[in-house]
Amino acid sequence: MSISFLFKPNPKKKTFRSTQAITESGQQKRLDYWTRIRGVEPDNLIFMDEMGVLLGLELTCSRSLRGQRAYTLKPFYRGTKITVIGAITNQGVLAMQTMPGFMKGDDFRTFMQNKVVPKLELGKVVVMDNLPAHKVKGIEVDDYCNWS
Structure with a gap:
């Protein structure tokens, strides 16, 4: 019996991490965040995030008969871009919206004013990343929060 199968490469999908995450300042920011958020009850946390979708993408893999190559046509246009933004709690989705383009x-301000703020209760903490679109006039930053 051969044990060569133990040494054959086994390709796996990569998990990417930001190079900033392993820097000393990145680690300090992470520690500061957890120190500040530690006293907040999980029921009071609201997480915001967004994602972009390109509708014109084509799958890169296909099926074919053994030994034959799979051929397909690819659309010339790149497709429509859509942004999906949402706010979730541990009870479920608080607000969600799709919008064309980026x-x-x-x-973002309109989404917050019309969808999220009307559903906020006293003591809730909104957590979001540092996307430039989040840093607009009219959106209060955590410096105004009471982190006692």
Whole structure:
């Protein structure tokens, strides 16, 4: 019996991490975040995030008969871009919206004013990443929060 199968490469999908995550300042920011958020009850946390979708993408893999190559046509246009933004709690989705194109600061402000703020209760903490669209006039930053 051969044990060569133990040494054959076994390709796996990569998990990417930011190079900033392993720097000393990145680690310090992470520690500061966990120190600040530690006293907040999980029921009071609201997480915001967004993602972009390209509707014109084509799958890169296909099926074919053994020994034959799979051929397909690829659309010439790149497709429509859509942004999906949402706010979730541990009870479920608080607010969600789709919008054409990329999200801009005004789009984010409108989403917050019309969808999220009307559903906020006293003591809730909104957590979001540092996307430039989040840093618009009219959106208060955590410096105004009471982190006692």
